[in-house]
Amino acid sequence: MSAAVGPASGSGKAVIAQNFPSAWVAPAVLEVLPQKVQSLLQRLGPLEGPPVISQGAGGLLQALARFQNASDARAAVQTLHGFDMRSAAEKQAANNQAPQPSECFSLRIAEDSGAPGTAPSGGATSKPPARKRKLKPNGIFLWPLPEGWAEKDVMLLVSPYGSIARTMIKGLASGQKGVLIDFVKDSAASAALTALNGLSLMGAQLRCVMQEEPEPAKPLQVHVIAIDQLSACSVPREVEPKLDDRQIFVNDLPPKASTEEGVKFLLGNFGEVDEVELLRDAQQQLNGKAYVRFKSHSEAQKALEAIRGSSAEGASKASWSESERAVKGTRGAYGLNVLRHLCGEEDAKLQELRKAAGVSSLTLQTGTVKHVQFLARCEDLSQAEECWKLLSAELARVHATYASEVRGSLVLRGFPASWSEKGLKFVFAPFGGLSSVTIEEEEKDAKPLTTSGEVASSGRLAYVKLRNSQATEKAVANLNQTKVGDGDLVEECIVACHRWHTGGWSDGTFQVSIFIDQLALSRRPAEVGPGPEDRELYVRNLPLHDMTRQQLQEYFEGFGEVDDLHLILDTFSAEPTNEGYVRFKHNRDAQRCIEALTPSDPEEADPTDLA
Numbered sequence: 001m002s003a004a005v006g007p008a009s010g011s012g013k014a015v016i017a018q019n020f021p022s023a024w025v026a027p028a029v030l031e032v033l034p035q036k037v038q039s040l041l042q043r044l045g046p047l048e049g050p051p052v053i054s055q056g057a058g059g060l061l062q063a064l065a066r067f068q069n070a071s072d073a074r075a076a077v078q079t080l081h082g083f084d085m086r087s088a089a090e091k092q093a094a095n096n097q098a099p100q101p102s103e104c105f106s107l108r109i110a111e112d113s114g115a116p117g118t119a120p121s122g123g124a125t126s127k128p129p130a131r132k133r134k135l136k137p138n139g140i141f142l143w144p145l146p147e148g149w150a151e152k153d154v155m156l157l158v159s160p161y162g163s164i165a166r167t168m169i170k171g172l173a174s175g176q177k178g179v180l181i182d183f184v185k186d187s188a189a190s191a192a193l194t195a196l197n198g199l200s201l202m203g204a205q206l207r208c209v210m211q212e213e214p215e216p217a218k219p220l221q222v223h224v225i226a227i228d229q230l231s232a233c234s235v236p237r238e239v240e241p242k243l244d245d246r247q248i249f250v251n252d253l254p255p256k257a258s259t260e261e262g263v264k265f266l267l268g269n270f271g272e273v274d275e276v277e278l279l280r281d282a283q284q285q286l287n288g289k290a291y292v293r294f295k296s297h298s299e300a301q302k303a304l305e306a307i308r309g310s311s312a313e314g315a316s317k318a319s320w321s322e323s324e325r326a327v328k329g330t331r332g333a334y335g336l337n338v339l340r341h342l343c344g345e346e347d348a349k350l351q352e353l354r355k356a357a358g359v360s361s362l363t364l365q366t367g368t369v370k371h372v373q374f375l376a377r378c379e380d381l382s383q384a385e386e387c388w389k390l391l392s393a394e395l396a397r398v399h400a401t402y403a404s405e406v407r408g409s410l411v412l413r414g415f416p417a418s419w420s421e422k423g424l425k426f427v428f429a430p431f432g433g434l435s436s437v438t439i440e441e442e443e444k445d446a447k448p449l450t451t452s453g454e455v456a457s458s459g460r461l462a463y464v465k466l467r468n469s470q471a472t473e474k475a476v477a478n479l480n481q482t483k484v485g486d487g488d489l490v491e492e493c494i495v496a497c498h499r500w501h502t503g504g505w506s507d508g509t510f511q512v513s514i515f516i517d518q519l520a521l522s523r524r525p526a527e528v529g530p531g532p533e534d535r536e537l538y539v540r541n542l543p544l545h546d547m548t549r550q551q552l553q554e555y556f557e558g559f560g561e562v563d564d565l566h567l568i569l570d571t572f573s574a575e576p577t578n579e580g581y582v583r584f585k586h587n588r589d590a591q592r593c594i595e596a597l598t599p600s601d602p603e604e605a606d607p608t609d610l611a
Contacts, residue, residue, distance in 0.1 A: 012070040014110035015041070015077060017051070017063040019102060021085045025061060037063045044079060045072025064110060073109060081107045082348075088422075096418045137186040138165070139211030140193050143178030145169070146202040154179050161195065162188020180211060220360055220377045223282055223384035227322045227342075227372040229289070231392040238320070239402060240502040242333050243511060246274070246300050247293040247321035250307065254316070258286055267292060270306060271299020277370050291321060291371050322395070323371040329443045330461060331506040334402045335411070337441055339364065339372070341398050342391065349394070350374075357386040405438040406500055408575070409463040410475060414455035414495040423490045424462055431475040432468035455481065455496040463500065472499065503571065512571050518579065535563070535590050536583040539597075542567070544576050556582050559596065560589020 017037055023029070024036050037051045044067075051065035067073040083105040086094070090103075145154070151167050158164065163184040170178050183189045189210070197208035228249040250263075257266045260276040267273055272295040279289040294300040300320075307318040326338040343350045343364050354362040359378035366372055376387040412424065421437045428434050439462050466472060476497050485492035504510030517538040542552065549567065556562050564583040567576040584590040 012109050013048075013068070013073050014064065014066045015073050016106075016108055016110045017041070017065065018060055018106040019085065019104060020061065021087070022090075023087070033061070034063065037065065040080070041065055041067070041076055044076040045069055077107050077109060080105055091420070096420070133212045134215050136182075136211040136213040138184070138189045139180065139182045139213070140189050140196075140208055141178055141180055141211050142196060142206060142208050143172065144174075144176035144204055144206075145179060146204060149177070151179075154181070157201075158192055158196070161192040182211075218379035220379060221282065221381075221384075223376045223378065223381070223387070224280075225374040225376060225384070225388055225391060226279060226289075227326055227374070227395070228291075228319070230322070230388065230395045239325075239333050239399065241297070241301075241320045242325075242328070242331075242504060242506050243297050244505045245320055245324055245333065246295070246297055247291055247324040248300050248304050248318050249321045249323070250290050250292055251288065251317040252315070253288045253290060257290075263290055263292060267303050270303035271295060275370075291323065321371075323373075326372045327366070328506055330440060334398060335406045335440070335463065335500065336398060336402060337443060338398055339366075340441060341401070342394050353387065353390045353394070357383050357390060359383045359387060362387055401438070405436055405465075406463050407502065409436075409438075409465050409500045410472065410497060411500050412462040412464060412479070412495055412497050414458055414493060415460065415462065416458055416491050416493050417460070418491045423485075424464060426486075426490050427479070427484050427495075428464060428466065428475065431471040431478075432466055434464050435467045436463075436465045438463045455494055458493075501571065502569075510571075513568075515568060515579075518568075530587070530591070532587055535585070535587055536581055537590055537594055538579070538581055540579050542576075542578045542580055544578060549576075556584075556593065559584070559593040561585040 020033065020037075024033055033053055034051050037053075038047060041047060041051070046068045048066045048068055051063040053061060053063050067076065081104075084091075084099045084103065085105050086099055086103050142154075142158075151169060154167055154169070155164065158181055161183070164181060165184050166180075166182040168180045170180060172178055181189075181192070183192070193208050193210060196206055199206045199208075250267075253263065254266070257263045258278075260278065263276045263278070264273045273292060274295055275291075275293040277291040279287055279291075281287045292300075292303070294303065304318050304320070307316050310316070320333070325332040325334060326342075329337045329339065332338070341349075344352070347364070350362050350364065357376070357378070359376050361375070361377045363375050364372070365375050374387070374391060376384045378384055378387075412427075415423070421439065424437050424439075425434050439460055442457060442459050442461055444459075466475060476499060479495060479497040481494065481496060483492055483494050484490075498508075501510035503513070515538075544552070544567075547555070549565070553562060553565050556565065561584065562582060563585050565580065566582075567580040569575065570577050582593070584593065
């Protein structure tokens with residue numbers, strides 16, 4: 001992979017801040033502006049010194065600061081740039097409309113990476129990276145010219161070395177003059193360079209060097225980056241699919257699966273294949289990757305498990321299709337508008353990535369293909385690889401947002417545009433308050449959810465987590481299909497509120513697994529002794545807060561060989577509960593385990609003991 005090519009030169013540690021809150025630039029407090037900016041930026045990383053305030057383009061106040069680490073500077077730009085700096089009163093006066101660009105905090109990497117105190121060069125727009133330069137084989141630059149010399153004098157001096165194509169006299173910063181001379185032949189320029197450099201002429205010593213010119217632009221190449229080819233190595237575990245997800249992404253297909261029919265034949269044992277899309281590389285050669293859509297979710301699941309279960313060398317690899325999830329957006333497995341997260345508002349994020357990678361263009365392509373892919377137009381493969389790396393990081397952030405904000409949350413729909421994070425905290429205050437809030441924009445063509453009932457979509461939804469998780473059921477019961485808000489601080493509306501379900505369909509309906517051993521019976525039948533073939537135990541109070549799954553497996557293996565350990569997962573969070581099943585290889589080992597875990601006096605048993 002190549003190094004990141006950012007919009008700034010040098011180390012990229014310096015940043016320029018503009019568009020401060022009106023309260024920061026009032027005349028009475030203007031002298032403490034450097035301290036306010038320093039306090040804000042130091043939340044993202046240590047600075048090398050206090051920011052320097054100056055006037056930028058158009059007379060706007062700006063602050064130049066330098067982080068100790070370039071990574072902190074990039075993180076600060078990503079976190080703070082575009083932040084709405086209006087006060088609550090200003091937002092209300094604007095009817096909660098989106099802020100103007102001048103009302104959003106501006107933070108960018110400075111072109112000049114010098115120490116604080118050095119005035120930045122240029123305005124808010126970064127200059128395009130300069131093209132590499134090379135020596136011009138038929139051109140020389142000669143200076144200083146004698147006083148009063150014109151082009152005819154130059155011609156007399158240099159014409160003995162060869163035919164001349166062009167001359168141009170240039171003024172120098174020292175007040176002297178030099179001349180650019182292009183010869184018809186390269187050999188003439190070389191001869192003139194040798195003869196004229198160091199020549200004494202009319203009391204002055206001439207200097208002569210070869211001219212430089214930009215290297216010719218390389219032809220642009222188009223590199224296709226499918227979303228499923230992005231690396232998500234930072235994802236702690238796979239995101240649970242929706243129960244109507246039917247598409248998988250397959251890597252390392254064998255040569256016999258080089259056609260659609262070949263792939264259908266290869267995977268047809270697992271179910272009916274609806275569609276196959278083979279991917280190609282930049283040279284339009286098949287690259288061993290394909291999207292495969294099955295008739296049903298269960299068939300796709302079966303194929304996925306079979307491919308992953310193969311231990312043969314060079315075996316294919318497979319995963320649930322990120323493309324299918326991205327197209328579904330907030331109705332998909334992440335519950336997030338994935339394409340908006342990757343591309344930004346009006347593709348602003350893609351433009352940032354384009355500049356950072358130094359490519360000519362970076363666009364999202366969905367209409368003319370059946371999957372989500374990005375097109376990078378650039379001169380070098382290394383630039384396309386940089387795009388791949390940056391897009392991978394953005395996808396990893398989507399995974400992280402899902403894991404921290406969506407999974408295990410409450411979902412609220414139907415609230416109006418006037419509601420902000422404060423409004424949501426106001427509504428959930430009676431239930432102990434919120435530990436996190438994420439507001440997500442829904443897609444314009446998003447279908448209504450079954451779980452929302454008659455509550456119409458407002459174009460936004462919120463994922464919230466309560467400080468007191470014990471109040472979750474109470475919050476759902478009190479808020480779902482209920483009018484909330486006080487009509488004063490928070491606009492009244494009817495909202496839909498439900499828990500996020502990891503095992504659900506795109507329309508909001510969900511599946512709950514109930515194990516027979518979990519049923520509470522008012523009168524249980526008389527205990528029936530185990531048969532000689534019984535090998536499986538139902539276990540409660542598993543100490544998962546103290547032990548990993550591997551440690552738990554090793555604990556049960558102390559009684560004998562274990563065939564399988566199945567942990568029951570919570571319906572909403574997909575986290576293991578304290579219940580599960582352990583299957584031993586032999587009946588005698590299961591018997592030994594149950595005897596060890598059964599107290600001799602049931603009345604003295606602790607309800608939290610493993611049982």
